[in-house]
Amino acid sequence: MQKNFLVISALGEDRPGLVNELSQLISETGCSIEDSRMTVLGGDFAIVMLVEGRWNELAKLEAGLPSAGRRLGLAVQARRTHPGAPAANLLPYSVEVVSVDHPGIVHQLANFFASREINIRDLTTSTYAAAHTGTPMFQVQMTIDVSAALHIARLREEFMDLCDQLNLDAIIEPLRQ
Missing domain, CATH: 3.30.70.260 (ACT domain)
Known part of the structure; x- marks a missing residue:
């Protein structure tokens, strides 16, 4: 039914x-x-x-x-x-990013994944003051669906290169369910 x-x-x-x-x-x-x-x-x-x-x-x-x-x-x-279609050949990955708060972080991350046809299934952001310094910080947590055919090591390397260029601390790893 x-x-x-x-x-x-x-x-x-x-x-x-x-x-x-x-x-x-x-x-x-x-x-x-x-x-x-x-x-x-x-x-x-x-x-x-x-x-x-x-x-x-x-x-x-x-x-x-x-x-x-x-x-x-x-x-x-x-x-x-309607019920979502089963995620055939898609692997869920968790992405976490933390940085000093500045405009455009979400757009730059979304653009990176969209340009590789990777769907962002869930995205949460928050801001907070860094301990001791009070510096405004920004945190992004997302779940993405990565095609099993995609070379994950290359994706991870390109993502980490982007994060280095933007001065973002990031982790991308398989989602633990």
Whole structure:
């Protein structure tokens, strides 16, 4: 039996109870959260989630989202989706980069992988102050899908060369699952 999915994204001013109220709405329609990312960015709460359910349960959830969004003070969008295709001949790799914060780091990394037709499956960034000096630091963590046909030693060498040129500390290694 094929599963039915709905991707929901919501953004609004952060306050306690938002996750509770959203998850309650999903649960009450008979749907379940398959995957999600929830975080506070600045003073706003942001969420992206993949919800699974029977087609009629998803329809009920879709119909209730606009009023729930207004009640919760969230800008909500939803879109039907399908199960992702299995990653045939793709190997997941973990990439971690740390550097002194400066503009363009994500773009330079994304450009490197895009130019090699490597998909970035997941990407998280954060900033923090370095211990002792307080220097603004930037951290990127990502999961990429590398074709099994790609010469990984060459990819690793080219990636590390780029990171050396940009003064980035980096690690690229198989994802431990």
